[in-house]
Amino acid sequence: MLELTFSADDLAGTRFAISPLWETVAAVRVLKYPDEHALHRRWAEAVRPRLAASGIRLRPLSELVGPRLIAAFACPPPTSPAPDLDLELAALRRQPHDRVAADRAALGLPPEPDPQAGLDRLAETVTRFWDVALAPYWPRVRALLDGDVLHRARLLVSGGAHRLFADLSPGVTWMGDQLNVPRARPDTVPLDGRGLLLVPSVFAWPKLFSLTVPGWQPLLRYPARGVGTLWEHTEQDAPAALAKILGRSRARLLALLDEPAATGDLARRAGLSAGGASQHLTALRDAGLVSAHRTGRYVLYARTEIAEALLAGRP
Structure with missing residues:
Protein backbone atom coordinates (compact mmCIF):
# COMPACT_ATOMS: atom_id res chain seq x y z
CA MET A 1 0.00 0.00 0.00
CA LEU A 230 -15.41 5.26 -25.52
CA TRP A 231 -15.07 2.88 -28.45
CA GLU A 232 -18.74 1.96 -28.77
CA HIS A 233 -20.29 2.51 -32.18
CA THR A 234 -22.17 5.78 -31.65
CA GLU A 235 -23.15 6.82 -35.17
CA GLN A 236 -26.01 9.27 -34.92
CA ASP A 237 -28.32 11.26 -37.13
CA ALA A 238 -27.24 14.83 -37.70
CA PRO A 239 -29.50 17.35 -35.96
CA ALA A 240 -32.00 18.88 -38.40
CA ALA A 241 -30.84 22.40 -37.48
CA LEU A 242 -27.23 21.48 -38.34
CA ALA A 243 -28.33 20.01 -41.68
CA LYS A 244 -30.08 23.29 -42.53
CA ILE A 245 -26.83 25.18 -42.00
CA LEU A 246 -24.33 22.74 -43.52
CA GLY A 247 -26.53 20.87 -45.96
CA ARG A 248 -27.70 17.28 -45.61
CA SER A 249 -24.63 15.65 -47.15
CA ARG A 250 -22.09 17.50 -45.02
CA ALA A 251 -24.12 17.03 -41.86
CA ARG A 252 -24.45 13.32 -42.70
CA LEU A 253 -20.69 12.98 -43.17
CA LEU A 254 -20.10 14.55 -39.76
CA ALA A 255 -22.57 12.15 -38.19
CA LEU A 256 -20.84 9.18 -39.84
CA LEU A 257 -17.47 10.15 -38.35
CA ASP A 258 -18.11 8.45 -35.03
CA GLU A 259 -14.66 7.00 -35.67
CA PRO A 260 -11.94 8.13 -38.10
CA ALA A 261 -12.56 7.00 -41.67
CA ALA A 262 -11.19 7.40 -45.18
CA THR A 263 -12.97 9.17 -48.04
CA GLY A 264 -13.97 5.99 -49.88
CA ASP A 265 -15.59 4.42 -46.84
CA LEU A 266 -17.45 7.61 -45.99
CA ALA A 267 -18.64 8.02 -49.57
CA ARG A 268 -20.05 4.48 -49.62
CA ARG A 269 -21.84 4.86 -46.30
CA ALA A 270 -23.25 8.30 -47.20
CA GLY A 271 -24.34 7.31 -50.70
CA LEU A 272 -22.04 9.83 -52.36
CA SER A 273 -19.46 9.63 -55.12
CA ALA A 274 -15.85 9.62 -53.97
CA GLY A 275 -15.33 13.02 -55.60
CA GLY A 276 -18.41 14.48 -53.96
CA ALA A 277 -17.45 13.19 -50.54
CA SER A 278 -13.95 14.59 -50.98
CA GLN A 279 -15.31 18.05 -51.82
CA HIS A 280 -17.62 18.04 -48.79
CA LEU A 281 -14.84 16.85 -46.48
CA THR A 282 -12.51 19.58 -47.76
CA ALA A 283 -15.18 22.19 -46.99
CA LEU A 284 -15.72 20.73 -43.52
CA ARG A 285 -11.98 20.75 -42.89
CA ASP A 286 -11.71 24.39 -44.02
CA ALA A 287 -14.51 25.22 -41.56
CA GLY A 288 -12.63 23.55 -38.68
CA LEU A 289 -15.18 20.75 -38.28
CA VAL A 290 -13.00 17.84 -39.40
CA SER A 291 -9.29 17.14 -39.29
CA ALA A 292 -7.28 15.09 -41.77
CA HIS A 293 -4.55 12.63 -40.78
CA ARG A 294 -2.39 10.83 -43.33
CA THR A 295 -1.76 7.14 -42.63
CA GLY A 296 0.37 5.49 -45.31
CA ARG A 297 -1.56 5.80 -48.59
CA TYR A 298 -4.76 6.90 -46.88
CA VAL A 299 -6.09 10.09 -45.34
CA LEU A 300 -8.31 9.57 -42.31
CA TYR A 301 -10.87 12.20 -41.40
CA ALA A 302 -12.04 12.78 -37.84
CA ARG A 303 -14.43 15.17 -36.14
CA THR A 304 -12.89 18.09 -34.25
CA GLU A 305 -13.95 19.13 -30.77
CA ILE A 306 -16.17 21.83 -32.32
CA ALA A 307 -17.98 19.23 -34.42
CA GLU A 308 -18.40 16.92 -31.43
CA ALA A 309 -20.03 19.76 -29.52
CA LEU A 310 -22.35 20.62 -32.43
CA LEU A 311 -23.53 17.05 -32.82
CA ALA A 312 -24.09 16.73 -29.09
CA GLY A 313 -26.14 19.90 -29.09
CA ARG A 314 -23.72 21.62 -26.71
CA PRO A 315 -23.26 25.41 -26.79
Whole structure:
Protein backbone atom coordinates (compact mmCIF):
# COMPACT_ATOMS: atom_id res chain seq x y z
CA MET A 1 0.00 0.00 0.00
CA LEU A 2 1.21 3.49 -0.86
CA GLU A 3 0.36 6.03 1.85
CA LEU A 4 0.35 9.67 0.75
CA THR A 5 0.19 12.07 3.69
CA PHE A 6 -1.32 15.53 3.14
CA SER A 7 -0.90 18.83 4.92
CA ALA A 8 -3.47 21.60 4.49
CA ASP A 9 -1.18 23.09 1.82
CA ASP A 10 -1.04 19.75 0.00
CA LEU A 11 -4.79 19.47 -0.10
CA ALA A 12 -5.07 23.05 -1.33
CA GLY A 13 -2.47 22.25 -3.99
CA THR A 14 -4.20 19.12 -5.30
CA ARG A 15 -5.04 19.73 -8.94
CA PHE A 16 -5.86 18.08 -12.26
CA ALA A 17 -4.11 17.87 -15.61
CA ILE A 18 -4.61 16.12 -18.93
CA SER A 19 -1.57 14.67 -20.66
CA PRO A 20 -1.51 13.75 -24.37
CA LEU A 21 2.07 12.49 -23.94
CA TRP A 22 1.04 10.07 -21.20
CA GLU A 23 -1.89 8.82 -23.30
CA THR A 24 0.50 8.19 -26.19
CA VAL A 25 2.94 6.20 -24.07
CA ALA A 26 0.14 4.27 -22.34
CA ALA A 27 -1.43 3.49 -25.74
CA VAL A 28 1.78 1.72 -26.74
CA ARG A 29 1.37 -0.42 -23.64
CA VAL A 30 -2.12 -1.41 -24.85
CA LEU A 31 -0.66 -2.60 -28.15
CA LYS A 32 2.28 -4.34 -26.50
CA TYR A 33 0.18 -6.27 -23.96
CA PRO A 34 -3.21 -6.74 -25.68
CA ASP A 35 -4.44 -9.50 -23.37
CA GLU A 36 -4.59 -6.99 -20.50
CA HIS A 37 -6.62 -4.43 -22.44
CA ALA A 38 -9.70 -6.04 -23.92
CA LEU A 39 -11.60 -2.78 -23.45
CA HIS A 40 -9.43 -1.10 -26.10
CA ARG A 41 -9.55 -3.96 -28.62
CA ARG A 42 -11.61 -2.04 -31.17
CA TRP A 43 -9.14 0.85 -31.16
CA ALA A 44 -6.16 -1.52 -31.38
CA GLU A 45 -7.64 -3.45 -34.29
CA ALA A 46 -8.17 -0.23 -36.22
CA VAL A 47 -4.72 1.15 -35.45
CA ARG A 48 -2.48 -1.87 -36.04
CA PRO A 49 -2.79 -1.98 -39.86
CA ARG A 50 -2.29 1.79 -40.05
CA LEU A 51 0.89 1.52 -38.02
CA ALA A 52 2.12 -1.29 -40.25
CA ALA A 53 1.45 0.82 -43.34
CA SER A 54 3.24 3.82 -41.85
CA GLY A 55 6.52 1.95 -41.31
CA ILE A 56 7.06 3.50 -37.87
CA ARG A 57 9.77 1.86 -35.77
CA LEU A 58 8.25 1.87 -32.30
CA ARG A 59 11.18 0.33 -30.45
CA PRO A 60 12.60 3.62 -29.04
CA LEU A 61 9.24 4.03 -27.28
CA SER A 62 7.98 0.48 -26.76
CA GLU A 63 11.17 -0.67 -25.01
CA LEU A 64 10.43 1.88 -22.27
CA VAL A 65 7.04 0.31 -21.55
CA GLY A 66 7.14 -2.80 -19.40
CA PRO A 67 4.26 -4.93 -18.08
CA ARG A 68 4.38 -3.21 -14.67
CA LEU A 69 6.78 -0.30 -15.13
CA ILE A 70 6.95 2.63 -17.55
CA ALA A 71 10.07 4.78 -17.71
CA ALA A 72 9.15 7.97 -15.86
CA PHE A 73 11.32 10.21 -18.03
CA ALA A 74 9.26 9.20 -21.10
CA CYS A 75 6.18 10.99 -19.73
CA PRO A 76 7.14 13.69 -17.20
CA PRO A 77 4.32 15.20 -15.13
CA PRO A 78 2.50 17.93 -17.07
CA THR A 79 3.26 21.44 -15.84
CA SER A 80 -0.05 22.99 -16.90
CA PRO A 81 -3.66 21.75 -16.74
CA ALA A 82 -4.01 21.04 -20.46
CA PRO A 83 -0.66 21.08 -22.29
CA ASP A 84 -0.47 20.22 -25.96
CA LEU A 85 1.82 17.46 -27.16
CA ASP A 86 4.53 19.84 -28.39
CA LEU A 87 4.86 21.41 -24.94
CA GLU A 88 5.20 18.00 -23.30
CA LEU A 89 7.72 16.84 -25.90
CA ALA A 90 9.83 19.92 -25.16
CA ALA A 91 9.91 18.81 -21.51
CA LEU A 92 10.79 15.28 -22.60
CA ARG A 93 13.77 16.53 -24.59
CA ARG A 94 15.04 18.40 -21.50
CA GLN A 95 15.08 15.38 -19.19
CA PRO A 96 18.34 15.05 -17.21
CA HIS A 97 20.59 12.40 -18.66
CA ASP A 98 21.23 10.77 -15.30
CA ARG A 99 17.48 10.32 -14.84
CA VAL A 100 17.24 8.70 -18.28
CA ALA A 101 20.07 6.30 -17.40
CA ALA A 102 18.45 5.37 -14.06
CA ASP A 103 15.06 4.65 -15.64
CA ARG A 104 16.59 2.58 -18.42
CA ALA A 105 18.59 0.57 -15.89
CA ALA A 106 15.40 -0.11 -13.89
CA LEU A 107 13.93 -1.66 -17.03
CA GLY A 108 17.07 -3.69 -17.71
CA LEU A 109 18.01 -1.59 -20.75
CA PRO A 110 21.57 -0.54 -21.64
CA PRO A 111 22.52 3.14 -21.36
CA GLU A 112 22.15 5.34 -24.42
CA PRO A 113 25.53 6.03 -26.08
CA ASP A 114 24.31 9.59 -26.77
CA PRO A 115 21.54 10.43 -24.26
CA GLN A 116 20.41 13.64 -25.98
CA ALA A 117 20.20 11.95 -29.36
CA GLY A 118 18.18 9.21 -27.67
CA LEU A 119 15.73 11.76 -26.25
CA ASP A 120 15.36 13.43 -29.64
CA ARG A 121 14.77 10.06 -31.30
CA LEU A 122 12.17 9.18 -28.66
CA ALA A 123 10.34 12.48 -29.18
CA GLU A 124 10.25 11.89 -32.93
CA THR A 125 8.86 8.37 -32.41
CA VAL A 126 6.17 9.72 -30.08
CA THR A 127 5.19 12.34 -32.67
CA ARG A 128 4.86 9.81 -35.48
CA PHE A 129 2.92 7.35 -33.33
CA TRP A 130 0.61 10.14 -32.13
CA ASP A 131 -0.12 11.24 -35.70
CA VAL A 132 -1.22 7.76 -36.74
CA ALA A 133 -2.74 6.26 -33.60
CA LEU A 134 -3.93 9.07 -31.32
CA ALA A 135 -4.51 12.33 -33.18
CA PRO A 136 -7.57 11.11 -35.14
CA TYR A 137 -9.20 10.01 -31.87
CA TRP A 138 -8.03 12.87 -29.65
CA PRO A 139 -11.21 15.01 -29.74
CA ARG A 140 -13.20 12.05 -28.42
CA VAL A 141 -10.57 11.12 -25.84
CA ARG A 142 -10.14 14.75 -24.76
CA ALA A 143 -13.90 15.20 -24.30
CA LEU A 144 -14.02 12.16 -22.01
CA LEU A 145 -11.03 13.38 -19.96
CA ASP A 146 -12.49 16.88 -19.65
CA GLY A 147 -15.75 15.35 -18.47
CA ASP A 148 -13.95 13.40 -15.78
CA VAL A 149 -12.14 16.49 -14.49
CA LEU A 150 -15.42 18.40 -14.33
CA HIS A 151 -17.05 15.52 -12.43
CA ARG A 152 -14.19 15.33 -9.92
CA ALA A 153 -14.17 19.08 -9.40
CA ARG A 154 -17.86 18.98 -8.55
CA LEU A 155 -17.26 16.15 -6.08
CA LEU A 156 -14.52 18.15 -4.38
CA VAL A 157 -16.77 21.20 -4.10
CA SER A 158 -19.73 19.24 -2.78
CA GLY A 159 -18.00 16.81 -0.42
CA GLY A 160 -14.32 17.62 -0.02
CA ALA A 161 -11.49 15.09 -0.24
CA HIS A 162 -13.68 12.20 0.93
CA ARG A 163 -15.94 12.50 -2.11
CA LEU A 164 -13.14 13.38 -4.51
CA PHE A 165 -11.23 10.17 -3.82
CA ALA A 166 -14.18 7.88 -3.00
CA ASP A 167 -14.44 6.27 -6.45
CA LEU A 168 -11.15 7.33 -8.00
CA SER A 169 -10.07 3.71 -8.39
CA PRO A 170 -10.78 0.44 -6.53
CA GLY A 171 -8.91 0.29 -3.24
CA VAL A 172 -8.15 4.01 -3.01
CA THR A 173 -9.31 5.39 0.36
CA TRP A 174 -9.06 8.69 2.21
CA MET A 175 -8.51 8.51 5.97
CA GLY A 176 -7.73 11.55 8.09
CA ASP A 177 -4.86 13.30 6.34
CA GLN A 178 -3.80 10.27 4.32
CA LEU A 179 -4.63 8.81 0.91
CA ASN A 180 -4.12 5.04 0.68
CA VAL A 181 -3.33 3.75 -2.80
CA PRO A 182 -2.96 0.05 -3.69
CA ARG A 183 0.62 -0.74 -4.67
CA ALA A 184 2.70 -3.89 -4.43
CA ARG A 185 5.63 -2.15 -2.76
CA PRO A 186 4.53 -0.44 0.49
CA ASP A 187 5.70 3.09 1.10
CA THR A 188 4.76 6.23 3.01
CA VAL A 189 5.32 9.50 1.16
CA PRO A 190 4.71 12.92 2.74
CA LEU A 191 3.74 15.34 -0.02
CA ASP A 192 5.63 18.13 1.77
CA GLY A 193 3.68 21.01 0.29
CA ARG A 194 3.95 19.82 -3.32
CA GLY A 195 0.30 18.79 -3.52
CA LEU A 196 -0.94 15.90 -5.63
CA LEU A 197 -1.42 15.99 -9.40
CA LEU A 198 -4.39 13.91 -10.58
CA VAL A 199 -4.27 12.85 -14.24
CA PRO A 200 -7.33 11.07 -15.65
CA SER A 201 -6.41 8.60 -18.37
CA VAL A 202 -8.08 6.50 -21.05
CA PHE A 203 -5.23 4.10 -21.71
CA ALA A 204 -4.24 3.59 -18.08
CA TRP A 205 -7.33 1.42 -17.62
CA PRO A 206 -7.69 -0.77 -15.63
CA LYS A 207 -4.63 0.24 -13.59
CA LEU A 208 -3.69 3.15 -11.38
CA PHE A 209 -0.20 4.54 -11.94
CA SER A 210 1.57 6.51 -9.22
CA LEU A 211 4.75 8.57 -9.34
CA THR A 212 6.39 9.48 -6.04
CA VAL A 213 10.10 9.38 -6.90
CA PRO A 214 12.09 12.23 -5.31
CA GLY A 215 12.55 15.11 -7.71
CA TRP A 216 9.22 14.55 -9.45
CA GLN A 217 5.83 16.13 -8.85
CA PRO A 218 3.80 13.44 -7.01
CA LEU A 219 0.94 12.27 -9.18
CA LEU A 220 -1.70 9.61 -9.73
CA ARG A 221 -2.83 8.58 -13.19
CA TYR A 222 -6.21 6.93 -12.87
CA PRO A 223 -8.83 5.46 -15.26
CA ALA A 224 -11.27 8.16 -16.35
CA ARG A 225 -15.01 7.61 -15.98
CA GLY A 226 -16.76 6.32 -19.08
CA VAL A 227 -13.81 4.54 -20.69
CA GLY A 228 -16.03 1.50 -21.20
CA THR A 229 -18.19 3.42 -23.69
CA LEU A 230 -15.41 5.26 -25.52
CA TRP A 231 -15.07 2.88 -28.45
CA GLU A 232 -18.74 1.96 -28.77
CA HIS A 233 -20.29 2.51 -32.18
CA THR A 234 -22.17 5.78 -31.65
CA GLU A 235 -23.15 6.82 -35.17
CA GLN A 236 -26.01 9.27 -34.92
CA ASP A 237 -28.32 11.26 -37.13
CA ALA A 238 -27.24 14.83 -37.70
CA PRO A 239 -29.50 17.35 -35.96
CA ALA A 240 -32.00 18.88 -38.40
CA ALA A 241 -30.84 22.40 -37.48
CA LEU A 242 -27.23 21.48 -38.34
CA ALA A 243 -28.33 20.01 -41.68
CA LYS A 244 -30.08 23.29 -42.53
CA ILE A 245 -26.83 25.18 -42.00
CA LEU A 246 -24.33 22.74 -43.52
CA GLY A 247 -26.53 20.87 -45.96
CA ARG A 248 -27.70 17.28 -45.61
CA SER A 249 -24.63 15.65 -47.15
CA ARG A 250 -22.09 17.50 -45.02
CA ALA A 251 -24.12 17.03 -41.86
CA ARG A 252 -24.45 13.32 -42.70
CA LEU A 253 -20.69 12.98 -43.17
CA LEU A 254 -20.10 14.55 -39.76
CA ALA A 255 -22.57 12.15 -38.19
CA LEU A 256 -20.84 9.18 -39.84
CA LEU A 257 -17.47 10.15 -38.35
CA ASP A 258 -18.11 8.45 -35.03
CA GLU A 259 -14.66 7.00 -35.67
CA PRO A 260 -11.94 8.13 -38.10
CA ALA A 261 -12.56 7.00 -41.67
CA ALA A 262 -11.19 7.40 -45.18
CA THR A 263 -12.97 9.17 -48.04
CA GLY A 264 -13.97 5.99 -49.88
CA ASP A 265 -15.59 4.42 -46.84
CA LEU A 266 -17.45 7.61 -45.99
CA ALA A 267 -18.64 8.02 -49.57
CA ARG A 268 -20.05 4.48 -49.62
CA ARG A 269 -21.84 4.86 -46.30
CA ALA A 270 -23.25 8.30 -47.20
CA GLY A 271 -24.34 7.31 -50.70
CA LEU A 272 -22.04 9.83 -52.36
CA SER A 273 -19.46 9.63 -55.12
CA ALA A 274 -15.85 9.62 -53.97
CA GLY A 275 -15.33 13.02 -55.60
CA GLY A 276 -18.41 14.48 -53.96
CA ALA A 277 -17.45 13.19 -50.54
CA SER A 278 -13.95 14.59 -50.98
CA GLN A 279 -15.31 18.05 -51.82
CA HIS A 280 -17.62 18.04 -48.79
CA LEU A 281 -14.84 16.85 -46.48
CA THR A 282 -12.51 19.58 -47.76
CA ALA A 283 -15.18 22.19 -46.99
CA LEU A 284 -15.72 20.73 -43.52
CA ARG A 285 -11.98 20.75 -42.89
CA ASP A 286 -11.71 24.39 -44.02
CA ALA A 287 -14.51 25.22 -41.56
CA GLY A 288 -12.63 23.55 -38.68
CA LEU A 289 -15.18 20.75 -38.28
CA VAL A 290 -13.00 17.84 -39.40
CA SER A 291 -9.29 17.14 -39.29
CA ALA A 292 -7.28 15.09 -41.77
CA HIS A 293 -4.55 12.63 -40.78
CA ARG A 294 -2.39 10.83 -43.33
CA THR A 295 -1.76 7.14 -42.63
CA GLY A 296 0.37 5.49 -45.31
CA ARG A 297 -1.56 5.80 -48.59
CA TYR A 298 -4.76 6.90 -46.88
CA VAL A 299 -6.09 10.09 -45.34
CA LEU A 300 -8.31 9.57 -42.31
CA TYR A 301 -10.87 12.20 -41.40
CA ALA A 302 -12.04 12.78 -37.84
CA ARG A 303 -14.43 15.17 -36.14
CA THR A 304 -12.89 18.09 -34.25
CA GLU A 305 -13.95 19.13 -30.77
CA ILE A 306 -16.17 21.83 -32.32
CA ALA A 307 -17.98 19.23 -34.42
CA GLU A 308 -18.40 16.92 -31.43
CA ALA A 309 -20.03 19.76 -29.52
CA LEU A 310 -22.35 20.62 -32.43
CA LEU A 311 -23.53 17.05 -32.82
CA ALA A 312 -24.09 16.73 -29.09
CA GLY A 313 -26.14 19.90 -29.09
CA ARG A 314 -23.72 21.62 -26.71
CA PRO A 315 -23.26 25.41 -26.79
